[in-house]
Amino acid sequence: xITQEDYLQTLKEKAESAADKPAALGPDVDLSQFYLCSxxxxxxxxxxxxPQLREVALYAGVDLNxxxxxGVYLQVDRSxxxxxMQEAFKGKMEIMSVSEALKxxxxxxxxxxxxxxxxxxxxxxxxxxxxxxGYFIRVFANQKxxxxxxxxxxxxxxxxxxxxxxxxxxEEGAEANLITGxxxxxxxxxxxxxxxxxxxxxxxxxMNFTMIHNWGERFHVRPRTVVKxxxxxxxxxxxxxxxxxxxxxxxxxxxxxxxxxxxxxxxxILANEDSYIDVGSSLVLRGAGSRGDSISRVCxxxxxxxxxxxxxxxxxxxxxxxxxxKGILFSREASIVSVPELEVxxxxxxxxxxxxxxxxxxxxxxxxxxxxxxxxxxxxSLITRGFLNVDLPGIxxxxxxxxxxIIQVTSKDLx
Amino acid sequence: MNNFMVVGxxxxxxxxxxxxxxxxxLKEINLTIAEGEIHVLxxxxxxxxxxxxxxxxxxxGVQVIGGGIYFQGxxxxxxxxxxxxxxxIGMAFQKMPxxxxxxLRTLGELIIEKxxxxxxxxxxxxxxxxxxxxxxxxxxxxxxxxxxxxxLFQLLLQQPLFSMVDEPESGVDLDNIAxxxxxxxxxxxxxxxxxxxxxxxxxxxxxHILDYLNADMGHVLMxxxxxxxxxxxxxxSDIQRSGYEHxxxxxx
Numbered sequence: 001x002i003t004q005e006d007y008l009q010t011l012k013e014k015a016e017s018a019a020d021k022p023a024a025l026g027p028d029v030d031l032s033q034f035y036l037c038s039x040x041x042x043x044x045x046x047x048x049x050x051p052q053l054r055e056v057a058l059y060a061g062v063d064l065n066x067x068x069x070x071g072v073y074l075q076v077d078r079s080x081x082x083x084x085m086q087e088a089f090k091g092k093m094e095i096m097s098v099s100e101a102l103k104x105x106x107x108x109x110x111x112x113x114x115x116x117x118x119x120x121x122x123x124x125x126x127x128x129x130x131x132x133x134g135y136f137i138r139v140f141a142n143q144k145x146x147x148x149x150x151x152x153x154x155x156x157x158x159x160x161x162x163x164x165x166x167x168x169x170x171e172e173g174a175e176a177n178l179i180t181g182x183x184x185x186x187x188x189x190x191x192x193x194x195x196x197x198x199x200x201x202x203x204x205x206x207m208n209f210t211m212i213h214n215w216g217e218r219f220h221v222r223p224r225t226v227v228k229x230x231x232x233x234x235x236x237x238x239x240x241x242x243x244x245x246x247x248x249x250x251x252x253x254x255x256x257x258x259x260x261x262x263x264x265x266x267x268x269i270l271a272n273e274d275s276y277i278d279v280g281s282s283l284v285l286r287g288a289g290s291r292g293d294s295i296s297r298v299c300x301x302x303x304x305x306x307x308x309x310x311x312x313x314x315x316x317x318x319x320x321x322x323x324x325x326k327g328i329l330f331s332r333e334a335s336i337v338s339v340p341e342l343e344v345x346x347x348x349x350x351x352x353x354x355x356x357x358x359x360x361x362x363x364x365x366x367x368x369x370x371x372x373x374x375x376x377x378x379x380x381s382l383i384t385r386g387f388l389n390v391d392l393p394g395i396x397x398x399x400x401x402x403x404x405x406i407i408q409v410t411s412k413d414l415x
Numbered sequence: 416m417n418n419f420m421v422v423g424x425x426x427x428x429x430x431x432x433x434x435x436x437x438x439x440x441l442k443e444i445n446l447t448i449a450e451g452e453i454h455v456l457x458x459x460x461x462x463x464x465x466x467x468x469x470x471x472x473x474x475x476g477v478q479v480i481g482g483g484i485y486f487q488g489x490x491x492x493x494x495x496x497x498x499x500x501x502x503x504i505g506m507a508f509q510k511m512p513x514x515x516x517x518x519l520r521t522l523g524e525l526i527i528e529k530x531x532x533x534x535x536x537x538x539x540x541x542x543x544x545x546x547x548x549x550x551x552x553x554x555x556x557x558x559x560x561x562x563x564x565x566x567l568f569q570l571l572l573q574q575p576l577f578s579m580v581d582e583p584e585s586g587v588d589l590d591n592i593a594x595x596x597x598x599x600x601x602x603x604x605x606x607x608x609x610x611x612x613x614x615x616x617x618x619x620x621x622x623h624i625l626d627y628l629n630a631d632m633g634h635v636l637m638x639x640x641x642x643x644x645x646x647x648x649x650x651x652s653d654i655q656r657s658g659y660e661h662x663x664x665x666x667x
Contacts, residue, residue, distance in 0.1 A: 363476075368508065368512050368553075370496040370497040370500070371472055372569060372573060373500035373529040373573070385517075386515055386521075388516070391516075
């Protein structure tokens with residue numbers, strides 16, 4: 001049997017072999033241009049979190065003032081700065097930094113780098129070879145945590161690398177909602193965010209996971225997410241990016257192992273300025289009756305380049321999934337490339353479908369709204385908001401307002 | 416006689432000439448609708464009835480190439496669509512466009528916000544049997560009759576001084592046509608004996624709506640011209656008996 005020591009040694013070797021391996025997709029980032037941030041001190045009293053950080057967190061969907069939150073985790077750069085769980089949830093769930101969790105529960109190494117291969121590319125290798133931090137969330141069997149947990153990953157230093165590795169485990173029949181906000185302290189900031197997330201959903205576990213990114217305009221972002229799903233489990237992921245950055249490349253994957261597993265990925269992308277965005281999701285259907293959707297809504301303006309990918313892979317006759325990609329191009333200098341892939345291996349009865357459409361906002365719809373007395377820009381922002389369908393359950397009202405503002409400003413460029 | 420400046424006139428079209436994609440659709444339309452009056456527009460398919468409503472509303476793509484449109488004495492020929500809506504012109508369309516992610520409720524709330532009417536969204540929806548449609552996205556999954564009611568629902572919230580309705584009875588089953596008629600009576604304040612002000616122009620093919628709503632005047636539009644005017648019921652029975660050709664003789 002493989003020991004923990006052997007395993008960790010193998011990981012290190014694999015990571016070293018991939019240290020210079022560019023990612024399969026997206027522009028290559030020279031990590032040597034950035035540096036690992038210095039550690040930050042732990043805060044015990046939430047009052048010590050600066051108003052500026054609170055605001056940054058809020059606009060990324062995490063309300064640090066909300067005391068109804070069952071559990072909250074705040075990471076600044078590569079340090080777990082603040083974490084708290086409400087007393088009432090003790091014995092139902094855990095939320096803490098992943099480094100503490102690995103110390104407290106050494107057996108967790110059996111989940112570590114099991115879903116995301118450590119040698120995927122130089123970013124995963126970096127996450128292993130350089131000190132990483134992240135959150136650990138475990139919800140115990142049959143516990144249902146209704147109110148959303150909140151995790152927030154902020155990067156405060158200019159030209160820093162945030163090196164994150166998260167681990168989420170929902171035991172059998174457990175339910176949780178999670179809002180994760182990732183943001184930089186300033187809009188004009190440069191930096192790199194590497195985020196490895198490994199999510200384990202046991203049989204009948206259910207998770208809603210909303211992720212909001214608000215990075216600086218000179219940022220490179222490389223999330224690496226894989227979800228493993230047991231029988232009749234449910235995973236609903238929404239990813240929202242509305243602010244410009246240099247580059248984002250992510251292609252999260254759900255592996256639907258168990259019978260009746262159900263996964264939905266939704267990407268809501270408002271790409272502007274010079275953003276290079278390569279985003280998508282992939283579903284691997286292995287269980288009988290497993291099913292899912294991969295949905296993206298993209299608006300590209302200014303000089304943004306967007307690749308919207310979706311990949312459905314079926315190994316089971318009774319599996320079905322649908323891929324949907326819709327885009328609106330707001331500018332002559334922007335581009336949207338939709339890349340759908342459907343793959344079926346030895347399962348002739350499985351049903352995979354895709355639907356992709358890139359087109360303008362219908363003039364007829366704008367005129368209809370204007371005939372009700374809406375101004376042209378009001379009509380455009382209403383249509384854009386509806387198209388992106390950013391009505392996200394559980395996000396703070398301040399963020400809702402903020403999202404509306406961003407959309408309003410962007411859709412004005414249309415005129 | 417030009418009566419577009421006369422007090423008490425809601426809408427006046429003066430030698431209105433309209434083109435769509437450079438093709439002339441309406442030639443020299445003269446039409447005056449006084450405050451408190453409802454007029455109906457009859458005519459065969461392709462006569463330009465919907466184009467006339469679109470021109471009054473100010474829909475882009477419908478170009479006025481001659482003459483003018485006057486609303487309450489003001490020349491609105493050059494005004495933008497939303498400016499006309501804000502002045503108090505409203506329209507129930509024959510076809511609802513699809514607007515993904517925008518529900519009838521959201522739009523209804525915006526209309527209330529825009530037009531400052533004190534009507535309650537919920538009560539109005541109940542009045543026109545639209546409550547169950549409120550959370551549907553505009554244009555998605557509406558049957559013909561549902562779309563019609565959703566259009567009238569928006570007009571009720573908007574409360575325009577001048578409402579145009581494009582075929583209120585099309586796609587509406589017999590049970591609902593009475594409801595549509597009664598809602599139009601509300602919209603035009605027909606039950607009020609005095610101080611009737613609101614006016615309208617309704618396109619009808621079948622004339623069924625006239626069983627529920629008293630119209631003051633009918634116009635027959637053919638080949639881009641108004642060829643006949645008169646009592647709407649008389650016009651309709653003539654047309655039912657002898658077809659639209661009969662109206663052409665009327666012109667000469």
